Amino acid sequence: MNKIVLLTATALGACLWGCGNPQTVTVTVTNPLDAERTGEMIEVPAAQVFQSLNLPDTAHVIVCNAQAQEIPYQLTHDGKLIFPVSVSAKGTEAYTIRQGTPAETDTVAYGRHYPERLDDIAWENDRAAYRAYGPALQQKGEQAYGYDVFTKNTDRLVVEDRYAMELDTAAWAKINALRKAGKKQEADELVRQISYHVDHGNGMDCYAVGPTLGGGTSALMPDSAIVYPYCYKEYEILDNGPLRFTVKLTFNPLTIGNDTDVVETRIIRLDKGSQLNQTTVTYANLSQPTPVAGGIVLHAANAEGYAHNAQEGYIAYADPTTEPQSDNGIVYVGAVFPDTTVQTKVQLFDKPAGDALGHVLGICTYSPGDTFTYYWGSGWSKYGFDTDESWTDYLKAYAKQVRHPLQVTVK
Secondary structure (H helix, E strand, O other): OOOOOOOOHHHHHHHHHHHHOOOOEEEEEEOOOOOOEEEEEEEEEHHHHHHHOOOOOOOOEEEEOOOOOEEOOEEOOOOEEEEEEEEOOOOEEEEEEEEOOOOOOOOOOEEEEEHHHOOEEEEEOOOOEEEEOOHHHHHOOOOOOOEEEEOOOOOOOOHHHHHHHHOOHHHHHHHHHHHHOOOHHHHHHHHHHHOOOOOOOOOOOOOOOOOOOEEEEEEEOHHHOOEOOOOEEEEEEEEEOOOEEEEEEEEOOEEEOOEEEEEEEEEEEEEOOOOEEEEEEEEEOOOOOEEEEEEEEEEHHHOOOEEEEOOOOEEEEEEOOOOOOOOOOOEEEEEEOOOOOOEEEEEEEEEEEOOEEEEEEEEEEEOOOOOEEEEEEEEEOOOOOOOHHHHHHHHHHHHHHHHOOOEEEEO
16 A cells, blocks of 8 residues: 655665665564565654664664665654555564665655634545544534544545635635525536535545544543543644654543543544554543443444444444435445454444434443553545455454554664
8 A cells, every 4th residue: 555665776776785784773574463464654763773873863864675675764753763564474574774865755644734624634645534623613513523534546645635625715705706696506516616525536525424423533431421522622733744644632621420620632643555543542630440432423324334343353334425325435434443352332322313323333441541542544435445345354454453563673
């Protein structure tokens, strides 16, 4: 799934020299699984690399694989040097790092705050795109608790252009003028031309969230009832490409049992090549162990389209989109849980919320002062996932990987 940056002949020669130079750091990666792992992101301590090379942390380095091909990398906010690796089943691969000027690489993981669209935080990589709703939307009273999913069928960044079209002030002035003049058909056609709810060739927003957990949001569940966190209160973008996007979201205080000031913080991370976001959740001021879930909304148009397996560590759903009879395809949504004690189940609402029937959930126990880490995300039937089975196979394989991480040593 990851595009490897290949070097020119001149740069390749330089990398061949550098990867054989004694002044290098060797990163050895071992795969404990009996399945090949391709394009998986690993992390090594950046400080250790720079100290081993006797370099300041402002220096540039080059990462090479065993074939002397340069690999793109990124330095992250938390002091990691990350790059994608490929390792055969039960295999071991060696990568080397040396001082040098790296080749340019395209940014494929990017996001930003959109105050012009009610404080959305939207982000994407080369596989999928997502949105979290913000305080301006909450102030309007609209109930949209969960993550939104944007479909895409290209490895290019597309979300920025979608917002620009959707929020084009000149176009909306013309639309309003046409409506005022009674030209509804012309106005509606212009709306279709700029709307990100319409597929203009690279995907769209056709996923319904509403008063639910949407595409994988976390929530505490005291007494088996979901306590919805609503929209985020504050945000901080920690990493913004080229290979990883990371955002920190902080939420308004909740009342959980006798605890009246419980504050949730999420750190959401999306890497190049991955359909899923890693999310680490903490709850300040929570005094008792409490069930916490990652959940996916179930819609009436495909009431039985879910799958879940606690032993294999995943939940999945084939969402029919907001217009099931259209040509929008299927939005595949899922979550993966590293915790082997996870419980999975379907929990329906007492009565439907619009066309939302309930959730498929993965439930763990959150202990005060601990973290809850899980992975959630989406695929699309028009971009790599032809059947429900292909999506659940992806989730099963992903769960195996997070439960059996690559073993990394740095020398």
